[in-house]
Amino acid sequence: MKPMRLIIVAVGGQGNLLASKVLGEAALMADIPVRMSEIHGMAQRGGVVESALVFGDAQSTIISDGEADVLVGFEPSETLRALNKCSARTTVITNMAPLPPFTVAIGKGIYPDLENITALIEAKTHRLIAFDAAEQARAAGNIMSLNIVLLGALCRTELLPLKADTVREAIRTRTKQAFVEANLKAFDLGFQAAAD
Amino acid sequence: MHKLLTDQPGQRMLMLGNEAIARGALEAGVAFAATYPGTPSSEISLNLFQVARETELYFEYSTNEKVALEVAAAAANSGVRAMCMMKHVGVNVAADALMTLAYVGTRAGLVIVSADDPFMFSSQNEQDNRYYGKLSGLPVLEPSSVAEAKEMVPYAFDLSEQLNEPVILRTTTRINHSTAVVDLGALKQPQPRGHFDKDPFNFVTVPAVSRQLHVRLLENIARAEALSTTSPYNFETGEGGWGIICNGVSYAYTVDAIRDLEIEDRTRVLRIGFSHPMPRNQLKAFLTACEKVLVVEEGEPYMEEAVKAIAQEEGLTLPIRGKADELFSRLYEFDPAMVRQVIAHFFGIQHDLPAVPDLSDVPEVPPRPPTLCAGCSHRATFYAVKKATEGLDVIHPSDIGCYTLGFLPPLSMGDFVICMGASTGSAGGFAQATDQKVVSFIGDSTFFHSGIPGLINAVFNRHNITLIILDNRTTAMTGHQPNPGVDMNELNLDGYGQIDIEPLVKALGVAHVTTIKPYNLKKSIAAIREAVQFEGVSVVIAKEKCTLYAKALKQLHGKAFQITTRCRNHRDCINDLGCPAFFLEGDQVHIDPDICTGCAVCAQVCPEHAITPLKAKP
Structure with a gap:
């Protein structure tokens, strides 16, 4: 199977590692080869969390610059920061609800203009799917399900070698029981959002 | 039941590299494990710590890597399979034990995991610990994948017993923190009790014995080389x-x-x-x-x-x-x-690099540097030290932990950081060689790890220093592992002692010792000022539980604060403290009530007393 390379970027606390785990478990269920790696350094203290997932026939667990087939960003400025992982072939899915870095929040940095972010990504990649995933997560009943909203959007693109139902099954059996209902709703809302 | 105790050989499971190493140890029947936490090795220990509560495995967080290796070496030489894990720089701490342990060897399998960190994702250097194999003469194994990491651990134990030598399993962050599918093997029942058979002419390394043992080590290296050539790895x-x-x-x-x-x-x-x-x-x-x-x-x-x-x-x-x-x-x-x-x-093959898009027109994305958490008591202590030493030319040697981040503005507290414990040793050197004042910082776990000898040195050699011990009651940076000062009852674990830092420091002969509650700025500043003025060695213990740890223990009950209309926009709160709970809306500073922990430090800094507790969370 030809390798499919996915990068997920997020801010610490947005649930990147759980999203990656759900995809990894879904791949295991479907018997799709998968290797993943994570960089979380001091994420609990406000940093960036980056996951790489490589599906198919490859041994590497990381993804070089320009080699991501898909980039999923949980935060718009982080999606922009990860553009070096993309090429003209890359599909980008991003949440558009900003979480400004602390430096910006206290007036010591400038947050990039949201319209400029989407224009830049559109110009440099194959396709951009951008929407307010935080709003969808709230609609699903739990803002913490933002990660699952984006997984829904990702599955809608059919770029992963995983069926949406397999990912739903992974959510059902591999995430905390108390959140399964909200997570499944979040997944479907994200799935629909990407179709529009 | 812990996931790693799943006794279903042949089952496939998604695992982090560090989980795979822990599982490999359980499949090897590891009965004894000791560590000092350090990224990227920490999850190996965390998993074994949890497993130990359900099985006969003995696990301990030792005070430092050298002690961990000594503890494990004694167990292994009593016939109990033992593992000892640490980050790469931890092996430097353990190296004194390691070098002569190679002469003495081991009876039961002893595996030492060295987790190296190329690129220094969370380390102060990127030393290559394969050279420790060459330096000590011990075998080194290196996995290429998560699945192989698990397979290699039982092999390492067998190899150790075949050669009667400890074996080094050397990983890199990209193995430790990758996730992949592994096939479970059978769990092996640990044999937790051994017996030490006295044999002083093999175990007591006086020169006459060591001259013989070095001969044996060279013979073992030759045997290991033959095994290396036929190894499936x-x-x-x-x-x-x-x-x-x-x-x-x-x-x-x-x-x-x-x-x-x-x-x-x-x-x-x-x-x-x-x-x-x-x-x-x-x-x-x-x-x-x-x-x-x-x-x-x-x-x-x-x-x-x-x-x-x-x-x-x-x-x-x-x-x-x-x-x-x-x-x-x-x-x-x-x-x-x-x-x-x-x-x-x-x-000489024609190959084009992937086409990375031209990013020259992408604006600079504001960075997200790690910062001290909202409500972190280190921020309060650093602020108090700054106020207490205003006008003085002060050097701040610091140490390894969350508080290393204090070197960043606006706190700017941290001038010299090299390794665990160096804040105490280097402080004495700065005091002796300069006319500058020295106020150094060390965390509680780091103090127990290797800060104590430096402090004793300062007392003996009469250095003029102030040491601030940032006692946040846990090993915060690596994920809240216990240290000798931790109250283990709070974790519902019995059978542990507890060491109180203040009497310990007094017993070391420090003449001026005070303990402060860092959230009380006025008293803290006064106590630090007094300590700094003291001629000789003074110690200030800033005692306040890490907010994340307190939250995990459900002990965080502070009410969030707000900025009232009395605010005159001095912005001392933002400019001097830089707590991540602040944000600007237009020109007005606000406090995010979901992030604020209610430590009240900003309320004491505000010149207009404009920061007050919220009545209830909105």
């Missing part, structure tokens, strides 16, 4: 005259590159997983079959030097390259495209 694939020798994650990148470049028919690969001693006979045969050889290894040219030496001794003159300006760097991590590009360049 040193294997050859492919055919042709182009040779690649690689190890660890570089093997994964090499395999992918060979496939992408379509040079399978011309390339043979020697994967080294048993890297000390290097497999001499196997290398000789490999080199003889090649026209030219590229060595692909992160870090130092450890294999490259060994391969070149063997080629010289065997009279082989083929080109062997690895580290060079136009090939591989000794710096940082490798990545698949870089390895592919260098392989293509070395063997």
Whole structure:
């Protein structure tokens, strides 16, 4: 199977590692080869969390610059920061609800203009799917399900070698029981959002 | 039941590299484990700590890596299979024990995990610990994948018992923190009790004994070299005259590159997983079959030097390259495209790098540097030290922990950081060699780890220093592991002692010791000022539980604060404290009530007293 390379970027606390785990478990269920790696350094203290997932026939667990087939960003400025992982072939899915870095929040940095972010990504990649995933997560009943909203959007693109139902099954059996209902709703809302 | 205790051989499970190593240890029947936490090794210990509560495995967080290795070495020499894990720089701390333990050897299997950190994702250097194998004479194993990491641990235990020597399992962050599918093997029942059979002429390393033991170590290295040559972890694939020798994650990148470049028919690969001693006979045969050889290894040219030496001794003159300006760097991590590009360049294959888009018009994205958490007591202590020493020329040696972040503005507290415990030793040197004032910082766990000898040194040599012990009641940076000062009852764990820092420091002969509650700024500033004015060694213990730890223990009950209309926009709160709970809306500073922990430090800093508690969370 030809390798499919996915990068997920997020801010610490947005649930990147759980999203990656759900995809990894879904791949295991479907018997799709998968290797993943994570960089979380001091994420609990406000940093960036980056996951790489490589599906198919490859041994590497990381993804070089320009080699991501898909980039999923949980935060718009982080999606922009990860553009070096993309090429003209890359599909980008991003949440558009900003979480400004602390430096910006206290007036010591400038947050990039949201319209400029989407224009830049559109110009440099194959396709951009951008929407307010935080709003969808709230609609699903739990803002913490933002990660699952984006997984829904990702599955809608059919770029992963995983069926949406397999990912739903992974959510059902591999995430905390108390959140399964909200997570499944979040997944479907994200799935629909990407179709529009 | 803990996930790693799933007794279903053949079942496939998604695991983090560090979980796979812990599982491998359980499949080897590990009965004794000791560690000092350190990224990227920490999850190995965390999992064994949890497993130990359900099984006969003995696990301990030791005060430092040297103690951990000594504890594990004694268990192994009593016939109990033992493992000891640490980050790469931890091996420096354990090195004194390690070097002579290699002479003494071991009875039951003893595996030492060294988790190296190329690129320094969370470390102060990127030293290559394969050289510890060469320096000590001990075997070194290096996995290339998560699944192999699990398989290698039982092999390492068997090898250790075959050679009667400890075995070093050397990983890199990219193994520790990768996740993949592993096949579960059978769990092995641990044998937790042993007996130490006295044998002083093998265990007591006086010179006359050690002269004999060094002979035996050299014999063991020769035996290990023979095992290295026949080891399944040193294997050859492919055919042709182009040779690649690689190890660890570089093997994964090499395999992918060979496939992408379509040079399978011309390339043979020697994967080294048993890297000390290097497999001499196997290398000789490999080199003889090649026209030219590229060595692909992160870090130092450890294999490259060994391969070149063997080629010289065997009279082989083929080109062997690895580290060079136009090939591989000794710096940082490798990545698949870089390895592919260098392989293509070395063997003269046309290859275009992936087309990275032109990003010159992308505006600079504001960084997200790690910061001290909202409500972190270190921020309060740093602020208090700054106020207490205003107008003085002060050097602030600091140490390894969350508080290292205090070196960043606006606190700017941290001038010299090299290794665990160095804040106490270096403080004395600065005080002696300069006319500057010295106020140094160390955390509670780091103080127990290696700060105490430096403090004793300062007392004995009469250095004029103030040491601030940032006692946040846990080992916060690596994920709240216990240390000797922790109240283990709060974790519902019994059978532990507890060491109180204040009487300990007094017993060391420090004449001026005070304990402060850092959230009370006025009293803290006064106490620190008094300590700094004291001639000689003074210690201030800033005692307040890490907010994240308190939250995890459900002990965080503070009410969030708000900024009222009395605010005159002095912005001392933002400019002097920089707590991440603040944000600007237009020109007005606000406090995010979901982030604020109610520590009230900003309320004491505000010149207008404009910051007050919220009545209730909105």
